[in-house]
Amino acid sequence: MDFIPRPYRHVAATVALTCFSIGLFSAHGSHLIDRHHAVEDAREAAAALEDTQTRLDVSISKAEQVVNSAKGLEDESDLAAAADALKASIVDAAAAAEEANDAATSVEIVTEGVTATSADQYVDETAQAAQEIEIEADITTDDLADAQAAVTDLAAVLDGEVDDPDVARAATEQLESAKQAIDQVTADVETEAQSLHAATQEVQLAKDLATLDTSVQSALATTVSSTELISAVGRRVVTSSTVTAALGADSALRAAATRAQEVDRSNADEVSTALADLESATTGLAATMEQLQVSHEAWVEDVNAERQAANDTLMAAYQEKVEAARAEWKAANKKAVGNNQGGWTGKPTGVAGSNGRVAASSLCTLDFDTSHQLQCAAAEALEAADAAYYSATGRHISITDSYRSYASQVATKANKPSTAAVPGTSNHGWGMAVDLDYASATWLAKNGAAYGWVHPTWARAGGSRPEWWHLEYVATSVGGFEAPAKPDLEELAVSAFAR
Structure with a gap:
């Protein structure tokens, strides 16, 4: 701050004595x-x-x-x-x-x-x-x-x-x-x-040393991770120079970490320089790894586009085979139904147990209604029919009765003496028959032949015991639908960075 006025003025004597000698x-x-x-x-x-x-x-x-x-x-x-x-x-x-x-x-x-x-x-x-x-x-x-x-x-x-x-x-x-x-x-x-x-x-040096130790460990861990990623990527990139750059940056970080471990810990300038080098090398590796990821994932996208196109072609051909096989299966079911218009008779092949006492291993629970069970082939066929029914109506087939144990047959006979079969003779006892609500029974009577289900002649109007709700499975010789083996599809590439 200037508190003395400048420049100083040179002044002559304060009193001018012009007349002195x-x-x-x-x-x-x-x-x-x-x-x-x-x-x-x-x-x-x-x-x-x-x-x-x-x-x-x-x-x-x-x-x-x-x-x-x-x-x-x-x-x-x-x-x-x-x-x-x-x-x-x-x-x-x-x-x-x-x-x-x-x-x-x-x-x-x-x-x-x-x-x-x-x-x-x-x-x-x-x-x-x-x-x-x-x-x-x-x-x-x-x-x-x-x-x-x-x-x-x-x-x-x-x-x-x-x-x-x-x-x-x-x-x-x-x-x-x-x-x-x-x-x-x-x-x-x-x-x-x-x-x-x-x-x-002194304090800053202590803090820098602590930071340096942590940074070295972090840098070494980073190089381990980046090395694994670079190896996983391999040459699967659209720009090969990104791999070279990543390898170089990874080596640079390793070298910086090694130098940091050997630094004179009493020299604040050296410690500070080591920290700066680590930070710079870490930033450099992060940038090159990001570029590598972009290059690699672009390769993944290109390759997957080709593989997906090839897989789509394979699956289209496969679907044609499935539809052809399903058509053959439905034709076989219809033939079996044509040969068994009177309904099912006898014990189904492969079923263990007796009427009303079928072994649990021979019964299957329905997927769309887990409160009901049927003989497994019958269950599979009804589930296929239910899928078609749901597609047409938006509703599942409504079942009122399915497999009926011997005790249940006795009770049913007591409640319906004129319509119920003699206990031990009902096809419900084999898991080969269902009773449905009116809408479901009407649709299955009309469309069930493709799935091996028939409305027996005796249960139709004019039959010996008309039961519009009763339908039976008769295509055990056909069995469930077996789709052709799926083709081997090309596995889609997954980004190494997503693992």
């Missing part, structure tokens, strides 16, 4: 030289003070930078104490500098022994000298008003507007005193700043 000037020559030197000394002191103030400003600025560098690390007690000490030193320095500034610029300088009387005496001596050389001079008290002032401000001294060299010397002392005060607080600030800087470096 050479003798008068000789009498006062030494006085003028003394005053000149005193003023020059004051100016040098002012310049030195300004340089000192500049040094303090620079020191405070650097100290504030040190304080800022310590932020975030102040959880360490020693570092926090050093930071607080430096902050206090900065505040004290600013206050001391302000005080010194005020002392050097605002306080008036009083020179000992210079009074109004001494100034009058100086005028008298000047007038006497003029009279002795007999030169007329028009000197009045007003012409020497500045010389009579016992109190002079600092700016007047530095501008050369004071005549008394003692006044200038007093100003010099005051400026030097201010400089010494600022020198002291500057030294305090620099000392505290050095202390905090050292503490900060």
